[in-house]
Amino acid sequence: MKKNYQNIVILSGAGISAESGLATFRSSNGLWNNHRVEDVATIEAFQRNPEYVHDFYNEMKPELLRAQPNAAHRAITELQKGYKGKVSIVTQNVDTLHEKAGSKNIYHIHGQINQAVCLNCGHILETWSDVTTETACPHCETNGMMKPNIVFFGENLLYMNEVDRLLKECDLFISVGTSGVVYPAAGFVQIAKLHGADTYEFNREETSNNYYFDHHIFGSAGSTLPIFVKELLESQKAEI
Ligand code: OAD
Numbered sequence: 001m002k003k004n005y006q007n008i009v010i011l012s013g014a015g016i017s018a019e020s021g022l023a024t025f026r027s028s029n030g031l032w033n034n035h036r037v038e039d040v041a042t043i044e045a046f047q048r049n050p051e052y053v054h055d056f057y058n059e060m061k062p063e064l065l066r067a068q069p070n071a072a073h074r075a076i077t078e079l080q081k082g083y084k085g086k087v088s089i090v091t092q093n094v095d096t097l098h099e100k101a102g103s104k105n106i107y108h109i110h111g112q113i114n115q116a117v118c119l120n121c122g123h124i125l126e127t128w129s130d131v132t133t134e135t136a137c138p139h140c141e142t143n144g145m146m147k148p149n150i151v152f153f154g155e156n157l158l159y160m161n162e163v164d165r166l167l168k169e170c171d172l173f174i175s176v177g178t179s180g181v182v183y184p185a186a187g188f189v190q191i192a193k194l195h196g197a198d199t200y201e202f203n204r205e206e207t208s209n210n211y212y213f214d215h216h217i218f219g220s221a222g223s224t225l226p227i228f229v230k231e232l233l234e235s236q237k238a239e240i
Helices: 014-020 043-048 050-066 071-082 160-169 185-194 221-239
Strands: 007-012 086-091 106-108 111-118 124-126 146-150 172-176 198-203 215-218
Touching: 007 071, 007 160, 007 185, 014 071, 014 221, 043 050, 050 111, 050 146, 071 086, 071 221, 086 160, 106 160, 160 185, 172 185, 185 198, 198 221, 215 221
Parallel strands: 007 086, 007 172, 086 106, 172 198, 198 215
Antiparallel strands: 111 124, 111 146
8 A cells, every 4th residue: 555545535334333332234133133124214104103213213312322432433533634635434324423533524424313304494403312203493493393314215315416526536435334235325436446446345244245345354443444544644654
């Protein structure tokens, strides 16, 4: 690794937060193993039974509020602080561990657990408290129109214009802790590669879209990513 990268994009998934004690989605004890996606994570489910969907996300909040970033999140912050090129984080995670680690330039394409969006006026409410069908929008004051700001299946991802631009201009694309089965995020590596980026995948195991990655670093992100970041920072110093 000898290149001075100008634009680095890091795509993170649930696996980066596993070492912070948070369940991933598709592991044997994962979130989707205990719940039917169509009951809690589709726009139809929310329209059918908003109380149930609110309860599901409200129940997740205390654990996500308590969770602390791990060595992988901290390594990314170190890279952002120490590297000359721009480092952007595109995360599928609804937790706020990148923020807690002090990272910047974070795009939560699947939303955030600590936000609700008003379906009437689009206002985003930031809160770790419960949001219910009774919650009024603080902006337009309409009752019962707040939806968890989580992107449900059947909805558009957030920040896609910005992310598309970042993917096309990046020269290093790093995927960390994602199974690569949920599109469009699973296809980001293809866009980055098509536009000339070097591509690295960090995962504990092989994934289904690993074909597009130039390099695979197997292991727990909390161990592998800090080493990689150290190498990147040192390679930059060596080139000066
Ligand atoms: P998954 O649960 O599908 O995949 C987690 C990945 O992390 C797996 O490939 C694991 O092998 C890997 N992994 C686990 N622990 C790890 C560790 N310590 N270090 C490195 N890798 C590790 O989670 P996502 O890919 O994030 O969408 O799932 C994508 C989307 O599917 C989620 O954002 C969610 C879900 O449906 C929405 O809710 C919209």
